[in-house]
Amino acid sequence: MSSPRTLFDKIWASHIVDTLSDGTAILYIDRHLVHEVTSPQAFEGLRLAGRRLRHPDATIAVVDHNVPTSDRTKPIEEPESRNQIETLERNVKEFGVPYFPLLSANQGIVHVVGPEQGISLPGMTIVCGDSHTSTHGAMGSLAFGIGTSEVEHVMATQTILQKPGKNMRISVEGELNPGVTAKDVVLSIIGKIGTAGGTGHIIEFAGSAIRGLDMAGRMTVCNMAIEAGARAGLIAPDDTTFEYVRGRRFAPKNEDFDAAVAYWRTLPSDEGAVYDTEVTLRAEDIEPCLTWGTSPETVLPISGTIPDPASEPDEVRRIQLQRMLDYMDLKAGQKIAGTPVDVVFIGSCTNSRIEDLRAAASIAAGRKVASGVRAMVVPGSGLVKAQAEDEGLDQIFLDAGFEWREAGCSMCLGMNPDKLTSGQRCASTSNRNFEGRQGPGGRTHLLSPAMAAAAAVTGMLTDARELAA
Amino acid sequence: MEKFTTLSAIAAPLPEANIDTDKIIPARFLKTTKRTGLGVHAFDSMRYRDDGSENPDFVLNREPYRKAEILITHENFGCGSSREHAPWALLDFGIRCVIAPSFADIFFNNSFKNGILPICLPREICDALIDDAQLGANSRITVDLARQVVIRPDGSKISFEIDPLRKHLLLEGLDDIGQTLKHENAIENFEVKRKKDEPWFPSVTLD
Numbered sequence A: 001m002s003s004p005r006t007l008f009d010k011i012w013a014s015h016i017v018d019t020l021s022d023g024t025a026i027l028y029i030d031r032h033l034v035h036e037v038t039s040p041q042a043f044e045g046l047r048l049a050g051r052r053l054r055h056p057d058a059t060i061a062v063v064d065h066n067v068p069t070s071d072r073t074k075p076i077e078e079p080e081s082r083n084q085i086e087t088l089e090r091n092v093k094e095f096g097v098p099y100f101p102l103l104s105a106n107q108g109i110v111h112v113v114g115p116e117q118g119i120s121l122p123g124m125t126i127v128c129g130d131s132h133t134s135t136h137g138a139m140g141s142l143a144f145g146i147g148t149s150e151v152e153h154v155m156a157t158q159t160i161l162q163k164p165g166k167n168m169r170i171s172v173e174g175e176l177n178p179g180v181t182a183k184d185v186v187l188s189i190i191g192k193i194g195t196a197g198g199t200g201h202i203i204e205f206a207g208s209a210i211r212g213l214d215m216a217g218r219m220t221v222c223n224m225a226i227e228a229g230a231r232a233g234l235i236a237p238d239d240t241t242f243e244y245v246r247g248r249r250f251a252p253k254n255e256d257f258d259a260a261v262a263y264w265r266t267l268p269s270d271e272g273a274v275y276d277t278e279v280t281l282r283a284e285d286i287e288p289c290l291t292w293g294t295s296p297e298t299v300l301p302i303s304g305t306i307p308d309p310a311s312e313p314d315e316v317r318r319i320q321l322q323r324m325l326d327y328m329d330l331k332a333g334q335k336i337a338g339t340p341v342d343v344v345f346i347g348s349c350t351n352s353r354i355e356d357l358r359a360a361a362s363i364a365a366g367r368k369v370a371s372g373v374r375a376m377v378v379p380g381s382g383l384v385k386a387q388a389e390d391e392g393l394d395q396i397f398l399d400a401g402f403e404w405r406e407a408g409c410s411m412c413l414g415m416n417p418d419k420l421t422s423g424q425r426c427a428s429t430s431n432r433n434f435e436g437r438q439g440p441g442g443r444t445h446l447l448s449p450a451m452a453a454a455a456a457v458t459g460m461l462t463d464a465r466e467l468a469a
Numbered sequence B: 001m002e003k004f005t006t007l008s009a010i011a012a013p014l015p016e017a018n019i020d021t022d023k024i025i026p027a028r029f030l031k032t033t034k035r036t037g038l039g040v041h042a043f044d045s046m047r048y049r050d051d052g053s054e055n056p057d058f059v060l061n062r063e064p065y066r067k068a069e070i071l072i073t074h075e076n077f078g079c080g081s082s083r084e085h086a087p088w089a090l091l092d093f094g095i096r097c098v099i100a101p102s103f104a105d106i107f108f109n110n111s112f113k114n115g116i117l118p119i120c121l122p123r124e125i126c127d128a129l130i131d132d133a134q135l136g137a138n139s140r141i142t143v144d145l146a147r148q149v150v151i152r153p154d155g156s157k158i159s160f161e162i163d164p165l166r167k168h169l170l171l172e173g174l175d176d177i178g179q180t181l182k183h184e185n186a187i188e189n190f191e192v193k194r195k196k197d198e199p200w201f202p203s204v205t206l207d
């Protein structure tokens, strides 16, 4: 009898092609997602070495990071963005890679597109030259962000070189309070374990509160596993997962689907599987929360007050906290709620799915964006956008004074024209609040779609529960 | 890839924890389609003032550190994004080795792939090396990869750990792809077995 194994152990073992002398595995890769920013140097490398793509039929390319989210029938103004997009278009043609172009309804943020199209499936190994590839772990797959050298390696060999990670289980047990979302769950987790808490680990999110999340919520949680320092995050596939997958464009159909589900049901961790690290949170303790500083671990409940660096014993840490306060223009002891915002960004691969837009729209409905606030909604994909329009969400947002934009990464990282200007404070549903991430000098507070919408209509950081119907 | 054997160089002290990839190279410089030329933007927000002029207080703007090839810093260096532009920017600036108490995983991996040696040493030792580095031009630090030692300016030696395969690839300047393609048969066998065991496994083809 083999000993009990975790979900990660099973996916890992079933993808080992070979093992090198030092224990490094040559790991087979089932899906490779490609975008315009981290691929040009990899295609270039292949070309220089005279190598081909081993499996274009396991690969999908989209443009997302650089794309304008305004009218796309016009040429892209920014020359460098245009160059990256055109370079990708040349490369996919030359190497025969399936591609969703800018004007396709299927275009969107790579981590929204993969699951939505049924390209990312349970039990798979999935890579992309982007750290938030962990998102796809929500499907019950092993999904890593990789660098451009590895992108080239996957293109040429359909494998990556990896050492096994350590198993970590984060269980959220119990029932979430009303108005508490997946974003609050994952922010609370990062607040608890810190941005290095998951280093070297694959985090399996488990427990009744995680099982109770829909797929969008699970993707939000796995998306931010990387902000806790983990190599990947994943969640055991279950009926919620299978129902989500059923009927998607690239998912197996009919008897194939049944055969796949039979296999996927063998994947969840065995009873008694051992984890190197275990963390448990009680769902009841989680409040709507947000970040105050320039690291995703600086998490506060919306009822909280800004911490005082003076009470931090470690000097390096103390200086860092003070620096964050200065950068964010906040004062120790100040209540976080009530802080005025200039910009609200609802979007990014963390929170741009239809469920996220519905949550934001439910707060925005019948209200107006506060004067002086710029609020934008950027759907995660063309399909999300179309569905939202079918449901009339676009009209709710537009009536309230939000901008309703085309799909892409947008203000998550400010590579396209959607940027903060220096000193602007933004309530953002994205995943990174590093200095200058959303534009040089910009100040980011990470929070859920409902809280972002609440900030938009009140003009300040606000507990969304006060506005919920 | 350039071989890494022994490096005897000026080390720049950067005693700060959690230097993230946005600090190493801000996202707005990622629009390039080439690997080179990013060095002038390395540590952009620390190196330059708002008006674009150099910040004279930043270590890499001071002599002799403009020519530093080693960086000594604190915990969790390279956290944040998986972008390989971070090691490219460091390499293009001239950094071949980073010494820190800990590194973010992806950055750590990406460094090796670009011929940069990341070395993990305990915080007290990093602090001692930072003190050495503060001494400036005469205080060269030597990194001998074959023997796995860092040699301080006073001649004392500190040994470090490194994965043997990574060491081999760095010493030889070998690229990973060539190494993996030696296992091409095993890859083919895997694919044949997959077809048999999971006949339902879909492919991504657009019609």
Ligand code: SF4
Pocket: A064, A065, A109, A110, A111, A130, A132, A348, A349, A350, A408, A409, A412, A413, A430, A431
């Ligand atoms: S939305 Fe943001 S985090 Fe997600 S892939 Fe785009 S830039 Fe990266």
